[in-house]
Amino acid sequence: MTMHERLRVAGVDLPPTHRLPSPRAPSEGDLESRLRWKSPEAVVVEVTGEVDLCTVTRLAAVLDEHLRARPGVLRVDLGKVWFLGAAGMRVLMRARRHAEAAGIHLVIDAGESRAAVRALELLDRLPGQG
Secondary structure (H helix, E strand, O other): OOHHHHHHHOOOOOOOOOOOOOOOOOOOOOEEEEEEEEOOOEEEEEEEEEEOOOOHHHHHHHHHHHHHOOOOEEEEEEEEEEEEOHHHHHHHHHHHHHHHHHOOEEEEEOOOOHHHHHHHHHHHHOOOOO
């Protein structure tokens, strides 16, 4: 008999137990990116879905691939992103640093995405960012 079962039999009120949500398994359908425009001078990548810890490696790989090609401008369209977590923000900050070092103009466009607008506004408020 477990301690909880003994206390329950003895009539002792147990504190409520709280269950934590199960971690979310990575899903292949949560993040998509597609190339909307590509020329030697400019690349436009459209990102759709959730950008979180489970999906951010795909976003990082896409951005790294396009940064290695060294276009003059890399535009990341987040207009169809419905969640942009801290992991996604870190990848965007990393991409910005790499773009600056390579002389690439990186444009991160939040578009109509409330999640992206809020996350990027928060990022702009942090000291040393912008």
